[in-house]
Amino acid sequence: MSSDTSSDTPDHIEVVFILADGSRRVCHALQGESVLDAALDNLVPGIMGQCGGGCTCCTCHVYVAAPWFEQLPAPHQDELDLLVYAHEVADNSRLACQIELHKPLSGVLIQVPSAQA
Numbered sequence: 001m002s003s004d005t006s007s008d009t010p011d012h013i014e015v016v017f018i019l020a021d022g023s024r025r026v027c028h029a030l031q032g033e034s035v036l037d038a039a040l041d042n043l044v045p046g047i048m049g050q051c052g053g054g055c056t057c058c059t060c061h062v063y064v065a066a067p068w069f070e071q072l073p074a075p076h077q078d079e080l081d082l083l084v085y086a087h088e089v090a091d092n093s094r095l096a097c098q099i100e101l102h103k104p105l106s107g108v109l110i111q112v113p114s115a116q117a
């Protein structure tokens with residue numbers, strides 16, 4: 001289970017979700033899990049992941065705050081093609097299922113679009 005609260009272990013990565021109401025939810029995920037995994041394991045509202053991470057639904061649309069956004073690998077064409085259909089797309093939009101968590105992303109701020117609340 002990746003919703004462990006022991007953030008000190010080397011394999012755990014902190015993910016901070018900013019919910020549509022402005023509140024924050026601090027979660028911990030394992031290295032190699034996706035932001036979608038962290039959201040689903042911690043019942044983060046507004047991130048549904050209907051296709052199970054298959055990059056076919058865009059119900060995992062999120063905004064990734066700087067400076068973490070710039071650290072992400074460039075999105076694949078499939079992700080870019082799908083983001084066109086997301087609501088309220090912004091320059092820092094990504095699909096949570098396509099973001100793999102690793103140590104440099106620890107503390108990453110992930111904002112849930114208000115349209116998904």
Ligand code: FES
Nearest residue numbers: 049053057058097
């Ligand atoms: S979960 Fe469907 S595109 Fe991410």
